[in-house]
Amino acid sequence: MTLKIIERVIQILFFFIPIFLVFGTLLPEISIILISFLFLIYSFIKKDFLWIRDNDTRLLLILYILLIINYLFSLDQNLSILRNLGFIKYILFILAIKNLVMNNFKILSKILKFWSIFFFIYNYRLILRIFCRAQYI
Numbered sequence: 001m002t003l004k005i006i007e008r009v010i011q012i013l014f015f016f017i018p019i020f021l022v023f024g025t026l027l028p029e030i031s032i033i034l035i036s037f038l039f040l041i042y043s044f045i046k047k048d049f050l051w052i053r054d055n056d057t058r059l060l061l062i063l064y065i066l067l068i069i070n071y072l073f074s075l076d077q078n079l080s081i082l083r084n085l086g087f088i089k090y091i092l093f094i095l096a097i098k099n100l101v102m103n104n105f106k107i108l109s110k111i112l113k114f115w116s117i118f119f120f121i122y123n124y125r126l127i128l129r130i131f132c133r134a135q136y137i
Contacts, residue, residue: 006042010035010100011107018118036089039096051099060091 013031020027043049051057067084074080101107 003042003046006038006045007100010038010042010096011104011111014097014101015111015114018115018122022122032093033089035096036092039092039100042096042100051095054095056098057091057095060094064088064091 013035017028017031020031043051064084064087067087071077071080071084101111
């Protein structure tokens with residue numbers, strides 16, 4: 001995969017997260033895992049790991065270490081370790097979005113416009129459903 005394809009796939013997955021949320025948690029979780037994994041591949045191909053030295057990364061890693069320490073004091077360590085180890089995907093997701101989406105104003109503008117329109121339509125549908133007792137629009 002080339003770097004441009006990876007960037008585009010990450011942007012598209014991020015673009016559709018609000019729609020995925022309507023269908024449940026499986027699709028957003030899969031997209032977050034894919035974005036995190038593709039970001040690691042992107043970093044290895046580009047050999048650019050400057051994001052590791054970023055203050056946000058350090059803060060998120062401190063939070064992750066605190067979660068691991070919290071695991072040591074939990075009552076049910078079997079459930080806690082799975083939850084805590086799975087948290088790394090959110091850290092990588094945040095770093096991927098920060099480094100690949102937030103730096104591109106044109107893509108960010110498109111995403112924000114799409115999300116605004118989607119949330120407006122979805123909320124309009126919910127309001128009509130509540131006040132007019134209509135099932136679906």
